[in-house]
Amino acid sequence: MMPFLVAICFISVLASVSFCVQTNRALVATQAEIKAKNTEIVELNRKIESLCLENQALRERMETLLRNDVILKALMSGSVYRAPAQAATEKMVVISFDDLTTSRVTKIIAIANDKQAPLLLFPTGDALRKQPGVFLSAIQSGHVIGNHTNHHDWLGKLDADRARKTLADWDDSASRLLNGYQTIFFRPPAMSGWADKKQRPEFERLVNASGKIPVLWSLETYYDLYAPNGPHRRGPTPTIENEIDYIVKSAKAGDIILFHDTAADVAALPEIIDGLRSRGFVIVSIKTMLGLTS
Ligand SMILES: [Zn+2]
Numbered sequence: 001m002m003p004f005l006v007a008i009c010f011i012s013v014l015a016s017v018s019f020c021v022q023t024n025r026a027l028v029a030t031q032a033e034i035k036a037k038n039t040e041i042v043e044l045n046r047k048i049e050s051l052c053l054e055n056q057a058l059r060e061r062m063e064t065l066l067r068n069d070v071i072l073k074a075l076m077s078g079s080v081y082r083a084p085a086q087a088a089t090e091k092m093v094v095i096s097f098d099d100l101t102t103s104r105v106t107k108i109i110a111i112a113n114d115k116q117a118p119l120l121l122f123p124t125g126d127a128l129r130k131q132p133g134v135f136l137s138a139i140q141s142g143h144v145i146g147n148h149t150n151h152h153d154w155l156g157k158l159d160a161d162r163a164r165k166t167l168a169d170w171d172d173s174a175s176r177l178l179n180g181y182q183t184i185f186f187r188p189p190a191m192s193g194w195a196d197k198k199q200r201p202e203f204e205r206l207v208n209a210s211g212k213i214p215v216l217w218s219l220e221t222y223y224d225l226y227a228p229n230g231p232h233r234r235g236p237t238p239t240i241e242n243e244i245d246y247i248v249k250s251a252k253a254g255d256i257i258l259f260h261d262t263a264a265d266v267a268a269l270p271e272i273i274d275g276l277r278s279r280g281f282v283i284v285s286i287k288t289m290l291g292l293t294s
Pocket residue numbers: 098099148152188189190
């Protein structure tokens with residue numbers, strides 16, 4: 001009987017020991033699991049923290065985009081002739097140059113760079129293809145380039161399809177020659193399509209639908225001074241001094257001033273910039289004037 005009881009006791013002890021070992025193993029495994037989970041939690045907390053920072057940055061970016069979108073939406077429903085009221089109170093003016101098919105473009109950009117005056121340039125597609133390097137350097141210097149149609153086409157004389165094509169052809173040349181450059185600015189050659197009040201809304205819608213803002217002007221040298229029927233033409237061809245005097249004295253806060261790459265406009269440019277500044281005007285980029293800088 002005794003050996004049987006001893007055997008029973010021995011088996012019981014063995015079973016207890018085995019149970020303890022197993023329990024211990026399970027505990028060790030659980031501890032390892034807890035440790036792994038803790039590491040996972042620390043890693044997740046780190047990720048949450050980084051996502052919070054990313055979220056904050058995205059929220060700020062979204063707010064900027066929404067703010068600009070409101071401005072863009074307002075701008076994309078018509079044309080700009082001069083600055084909005086806020087820019088006008090800050091005595092901002094924009095200097096713009098059209099056509100730019102001559103070799104004087106280099107001189108215009110050199111003067112603007114020297115005077116630290118940002119420009120709004122409206123070359124035709126032909127002008128872009130003629131001197132792409134000059135326009136590329138203009139962009140690199142911070143000047144803004146806008147679409148002025150492919151061949152200086154008068155929109156008022158084109159049907160909608162051809163009008164859309166001349167804009168698209170300019171965009172294609174800019175993208176191909178100026179490292180993918182895209183613009184939201186358009187200026188109609190000779191105001192064609194804009195001078196006629198019946199045509200204007202139709203062309204504004206067409207240009208707006210292409211993602212562009214038509215930017216006209218409120219003061220200019222060519223029509224005002226040099227055209228034979230110009231409103232300020234007095235007698236013989238004006239001198240450079242007449243031009244400087246006319247622009248500097250006529251400028252008003254918020255003006256978008258139009259020049260061309262004529263010999264006279266290029267010669268007058270340095271003193272016009274100085275004269276405007278001495279009257280307290282700030283020469284700004286079109287983006288600054290329209291509140292699109294951020
Ligand atoms: Zn033009």
